[in-house]
Amino acid sequence: MAENVIEVNNLEHKYGDLKAVDNISFTVRKGEIFSFLGPNGAGKSTVINILTTLRKIQKGEAKVNGYDVAKETKAVRRSIGIVFQMMCLDYEMTVFENLEYHGRIYSMPKEERKKRIDELIKLTELESKRNVLAKDLSGGMKRRLELARGLMTKPAVLFLDEPTVGFDIQTRLRMWEYLRSIKKEGTTIFLTTHYMEEADQLSDRISIIDHGKIITTGTGTELKNQLGKDIIYLETSDNQAAADILKTLESVKGVNEDTEFLRLMIGVDATHILPKIMDMMRQNGIEITAVNIKKPSMDDVFVHYTGHGLREGGSEDKNNESETVEALT
Ligand SMILES: Nc1ncnc2c1ncn2[C@@H]1O[C@H](COP(=O)(O)OP(=O)(O)O)[C@@H](O)[C@H]1O
Ligand SMILES: [Mg+2]
Structure with a gap:
């Protein structure tokens, strides 16, 4: 398998006249956690949707797990797990049934399915909720179940679009723990976030993205030391x-x-x-x-490279963000 699990070259994407993604190139190495950090509207979801084949590529090149997202859609889909905000669980099914159903869709053999479900229910601490309907879970538990489902097929790459938006700090820290243990299983993780701490604490490397452009890339320490x-x-x-x-x-x-x-x-x-x-x-x-x-903090890095703070954007969870900042510093 290629050393680079994701390779993107000169990716561009327009909605009408609006250039949402502006000539982006980057690579994600096998086994790393890689983050796109940027404010609302930066183009993060557009990129992740193109990489997961949910949105058609307009211009440029993108490969996931060695497969071209334009020409080898099926192979790309077989290589990935997705945890997106907009994706829904089946609320009338239990925790177990949601995972079982997903494994069946992907034609996992029965024994493997059973083993994987047990592992994932344990990993996401949903043991006591195994036979509870998804609709009766708390918000944090639902997201954990989505995470477990995204991991059912042991994907080579896991994509997460803003995985902890709206989480309280405890749940967020636990989510980071899950993601670290998934990384230990050998899964490469690509995530988007507008939380500085999330990018800083969780990622091996970060790209700061603003107005559709990658402004800088590096480890959290590299980015901070540059200042x-x-x-x-x-x-x-x-x-x-x-x-x-x-x-x-x-x-x-x-x-x-x-x-x-x-x-x-x-x-x-x-x-x-x-x-x-x-x-x-x-x-x-x-x-x-x-x-x-x-x-220097990630906050300073962000201001330095973009000329504006991340919280200026008037995001709806502004208040959560400042609580998080306080709780962590
Ligand atoms: N389906 C769409 N139609 C038109 N404009 C869109 C659509 N999706 C996103 N945009 C615009 O493209 C830009 C980038 O959006 P998006 O990729 O969702 O950014 P992010 O995920 O970083 O918030 C924004 O200005 C947004 O309003
Ligand atoms: Mg988004």
Whole structure:
């Protein structure tokens, strides 16, 4: 089997005049968890739908498990598992029946079906719900059942489109655990998310996607290290003037101006350069009203590469997101 389980070259997709996917190329290696991180409307679902053959490819090339999504649709489908928001379980069937039915559709032999169902019910902690109707499960349990179903056929690649949207933090952390154990089984995982922490904590590699374009790709650590050693947040009486002065410092690798504060990317230990920054401000008659030093986060990475915060998009679960951020930091 190919080292790259997903290969995408110059993928483009339009809805009328709107270019939802704009010349995207990337590869996903065998056995890794790879994330598309981006705001609502970035083009994540369009890409995942093309890769899973749910949407016809318009322009460019995409291979999944070595098969061309345009020409070898059936082979692609046999290679993948899908967990999508819009896909429904059969609510009038029990947990067991949903999995059993799925295994039968895919013509899994009886013994293998039975073994796999037992494994997956255990993995997703649904043992006590085995004979409960899907409609009587909680939201988190339904999603776990969808996950189990997506995994019934031991797919080479598992696709998940925003797998934890609307989850509380506990359920989200548990979902990450399931995905890590699935990875251990050798499954390659491609997921989309607009949660920074999800991409950061779960993925081997992340592509940041915005307005249909991949802006940068790397491990979470690589992406954060590119920004420097430390970030200094500075609130001053004149941020514009302060930015102009600080840009001239060699150890200041970049300056982002936010509405209230400056975000300085520092190539050295911030504690060493802070006294100098304070001196320079004083000499120029600029008052510092607040200072904060921290290590670069995914949030900083996102702002740096896209020029805007991820939460500006007015997503409907804005509140959940900020709770999550607080709960994790
Ligand atoms: N079926 C569609 N018809 C027209 N426009 C669409 C359709 N699906 C998505 N779009 C638009 O394409 C862009 C990318 O959407 P999508 O791939 O769903 O992004 P994401 O999953 O990152 O939120 C958005 O501007 C969205 O409004
Ligand atoms: Mg989407």
